[in-house]
Amino acid sequence: MFDIITDSACDLPREEIVRLDVTVVPFYVSTDGQTYLKEGEEMPVRDFYQFMVDQPAVLPKTSLPSLEDFEKVFRPRAAAGRPVLCLCFTGKMSGGVGSARNARQLVLEDYPDAVIEVVDTAAATVSEGATVENAAAMRDAGCTLADTLTWLEGTRPTNQIFFTVGNLDYLIKGGRIGKVTGRAANLLNVKPMIHFAEGEIFSGGMARGRQKSMEKAIEQLLGYLAERNADPDDYRIIVGYGYDVEEGRRFWMQLRAALRARYPDSSCEVGLLQIGATIAVHTGPYPLGVGVMRRWKPRS
Structure with a gap:
């Protein structure tokens, strides 16, 4: 058996974290650029979204977990001889994985035989959550840490997200899109489609209006499955949704209906969670989309 550590960018709800027996190292959130609070602990995600909605002119910030934050969870496990698998938010968007690796080295100086594996998942929010769920399923089935690492590495390219945002304001503020292009798109009510793969964000096209962007995200997921001739039960x-809980649930229902129509013999389950601050600072309060990853299953 091994222990699983992750960071709060996985966005799994507290009850799921408890059920999976996973330890979360939080990112930090700031609404004033000076005081940083632990995401999900000292500042609930819902409060963070409410601030974004109430103060649209202010750009909140996040800060990565420190070396000391990871050391605090690694060290007692090393002392107890418990192997650790640490699954981190994509290193292409954050230095959190670097903090974890530095903490590992520090702990190994005192416990040279400790087993601490730090993994850049190349994932975020719903896709990082799927990675954690797979790792927990393998651990609970008795898989070794080495086998779990091999499987996660081999299936990492299957881990993708198709999503949209409410408008382009936060992408403009963050310098991820030009001001002229972004403001023109906002005036035309054009919604950007964003594709997240291998730890990076790519353009997924455009859609006219919110409902069309939701439909396009569903089309992109169905296309992903069709390209692989995949059974959705295997994924x-x-x-994932932002501030608007009801919209998130409505999108979830539309996606489930589309999957059932395309795959009538499938019993595929679709999860639902609120996207956290680590992604929301870049997308604004209305991100909405779907993540997908190959599902680990025990051999029959």
């Missing part, structure tokens, strides 16, 4: 599929 973890998770809807």
Whole structure:
């Protein structure tokens, strides 16, 4: 058996974290650029979204977990001789995985025989959550840490997200899209489609209006499955939403209906979770999309 550590960018709800027996190292959130609070602990995600909605002119910030934050969870496990698998938010968007690796080295100086594996998942929010769920399923089935690492590495390219945002304001503020292009798109009510794969964000096209962007995200997921001639039962599929809980649930229902229509013999389950601050600072309060990853299953 091994222990699983992750960071709060996985966005799994507290009850799921407890059920999976996973330890979360939080990112930090700031609404004033000076005081940083632990995401999900000292500042609930719902409060963070409410601030974004109430103060649209202010750009909140996040800060990565420190070396000391990871050391605090690694060290007692090393002392107890418990192997650790640490699954981190994509290193292409954050230095959190670097903090974890530095903490590992520090702990190994005192416990040279400790087993601490730090993994850049190349994932975020719903896709990182799927990675954690797969790792927990393998651990609970008795898989070794080495086998779990091999499987996660081999299936990492299957881990993708198709999503949209409410408008382009936060992408403009963050310098991820030009001001002229972004403002023109906002005036025309054009919604950007964003594709997240291998730890990076790519353009997924455009859609006219919110409903069309939701439909396009569903089309992109169905296309992903069709390209692989895949059975959706073999994949973890998770809807992520931002501030608007009802919209998230409505999108979740639309996606489930589309999957059932395309795959009538499938019993595929679709998860639903709220996207956290680590992604929301870049997308604004209305991100909405679907993540997908190959599902680990025990051999029959």
